Amino acid sequence: MAPLLVVLIIICGGVFLAILWFLATYNSLVAMRNQAKNAWSQIDVQLKRRHDLIPNIVETVKGYAKHERETLDAVIKARNVAASANGVAAQAKAEGELSGVLSRLFALAEAYPDLKANQNYLALQEELSSTENKIAFSRQAYNDAVMIFNTRTQMIPANIVAGMGGFTPMEMFELKDDAQREAPQVKF
Secondary structure: OHHHHHHHHHHHHHHHHHHHHHHHHHHHHHHHHHHHHHHHHHHHHHHHHHHHHHHHHHHHHHHHOOOOHHHHHHHHHHHHHHHHOOOHHHHHHHHHHHHHHHHHHHHHHHOOHHHHHOHHHHHHHHHHHHHHHHHHHHHHHHHHHHHHHHHHHHOOOHHHHHHHHOOOOOOOOOOOOHHHHOOOOOOO
């Protein structure tokens, strides 16, 4: 009788440990997924800030560069596309295109010494530059969180819990287009 009781206690202990492991794994996956979502929301905050700054910069440049309408229109169009993009891949593509036209705008400003000296323009340019740095940091933090989450959901034995819990891989924020990786060409 005693050996049967010992075996029963060992089996119950094993089941109890398996349940604890399952719960701990599930909860850690939930925490990692929420960290990745939070990191994405930080990107979103910085992109909103960027999108809000761009019209102010364009209006400032308009006052100095009235005949450069094509570049200014391209910036506004790219900003509107980026502001309305949904999903990680679409946002990455739109933001890459916006960065390209913004560099053209700043190159355009180089042709206007009065504009380069305008304090309002300089402040806006500095604010946008600071925002670009924050966006880069936020993208890195998001990609790090997604990499940790995706790695965990794909590793044995956590992938069993991930499959049962409906945890699917998250998409990285990356440039998918070779054109976005190249430095923009500025031609006037």
